[in-house]
Amino acid sequence: MRIKPVCLAGGMVLALAASLSAAGAEEITIVLPEQPANLEPCRSIRADIGRVINMNITETLTIIEPETAQVTPHLAESWEQVDDKTWRFKLREGVSFQDGAPFNAEAVVKSINRLMNPKLTCDSRSKFGDVTLTPKAVDEGTVEIVSDIPIPIMPTLMGTVQIVSPNMPFDQEVNKPVGTGPYELEAADNEHIVLVRRDDYWGEAPEVTKATYRWRSESAIRAAMVESGETDLTPAIAVQDATNPETDFAYLNSETTRMRIDAQIAPLDDIRVREALNLAIDWDGMGEALFGTDVLRASQMVVPGVLGHNPDIKPWPYDPERAKALIEEARADGVPVDTEITIIGRNGFFPNASESLEAMQALWQEIGLNVTIREMEAADWVRYLDKPFPEGRGPTLFQQQHDNNTGDAGFTVPVMYTSEGQYSTIADKDLDQVITKAMSSTGEEREKLFQEAFRVVHDEIIADVPMYHMIGYVRVGPRLDWTPDLKTNSEIRLAEIKFKQ
DSSP: OOOOOEEOOOOOOOOOHHHHHTTOTTEEEEEESSOOSOOOGGGTTSHHHHHHHBTTTBBOSEEEOTTTOOEEESSEEEEEEEETTEEEEEEOSSOBOTTSOBOSHHHHHHHHHHHTOTTSOOGGGGGGTTOOEEEEEEETTEEEEEESSOOTTHHHHGGGOOBOOTTSOSSSOOSSOOOSSSEEEEEEOSSOEEEEEOSSOSSOOOSOOEEEEEEOSOHHHHHHHHHHTSOSEESOOOGGGOOOTTTEEEEEEEEEEEEEEOTTSTTTTSHHHHHHHHHTSOHHHHHHHHHOTTOEEOSSSSOTTSBTOOTTOOOOOOOHHHHHHHHHHHHHTTOOTTSEEEEEEETTSSTTHHHHHHHHHHHHHHTTOEEEEEEEOHHHHHHHHSSSOOTTOOSEEEEEEEEOOSSBGGGTHHHHHSTTOTTOOOOOHHHHHHHHHHHHOOHHHHHHHHHHHHHIIIIIIOOEEEEEEEEEEEEEOTTEEOOOOTTTTTOOOGGGOEEOO
């Protein structure tokens, strides 16, 4: 899918160059919506972490081009499929980690084994579903990766695995990542994170010599910080703050939002209640008011254009009367619909995220449900993201934003909907079989199997409340030559930022 940034209308242009010059012509400051929970590379598919470290501190064997989903070489120069379950990658020479360790086959083996280490809660591992990988160093510059089932998109999957120094701890998460990227970590505390450019990077030297990251939860404050010249860039502002045609950009950011339903805990274990949750929301009104007129309603957790997206699934309509009737029908059958249901939200998750929770809470209460909200910082919210989920949590609706910019539903379906999926709250053996077969298939068969999986999830199980395919709004200071793309919400490559002459 080709994405073209579009300038927004309205607002005024301010002269900012003087206030920014004091920071240094080659140094920039970026203000984020939230403080990263940590800087652990195997959690870097999460936006709060990935925006800082991906392709800055750590790099991948391959790169997935955001507009075409084409896989191109990076730390691996080439690859070949040896047999159905074996892929061989030829590594780039002359690369070293920031701590001086050599980049070689043994380092890649250790990085993959670290990702698969069950002692670490690695979000990036979720991209592989239940697949087991066995990497082996063939020689200094060649790695062989064997999977327990055929993985036809292995080169694409390697575009999500951050390669880290073999000197990093193997069994514990870190706040000091070490990779092969063009920047290394200089400082990280509760106020800011600082990355500085390496002198011995294997590739072309970026223009940005130093990047300081700060965070503010309020969109209006982030926008004002860029407008005043206090910072150079913020990757996420609310639609109501995107008012300056000279500095603000809109883009389809490949993120899809949902409320995950804790489908095995009463009253959410009743399919009528799950259907009512979807029917109770004024989707058009909420979407336009909070996310802009360009936001797209979602019926499934991948955007159109991703292999496996099912165009025959239609978004749930707004039908509050039908929703009320379903709740009353469930109540009459003894379903404890008065039980308190807790929305688990995340502070500063995306612009107007809190407002959307409040709107949905009110609409769900109108149909007769008892719904409360708990918003958490990222470090606490993540306890509800991954299995094992907190014991004694009660029925929950979990606020989630999922990024699939890889072009394939295999990066979404297994982790969300298999019985053992890291984010999954459902268990359906027949669905598991469809997904397992899809992961080993190619071409049209793969597409149709993932489409069937999405159909079952939507029509027969109702596993979640799909919300929107999100439009991102970014504010960029006037001295930077940079525009957002599909990856911006989860990755900001400092090497791609140039300075206007």
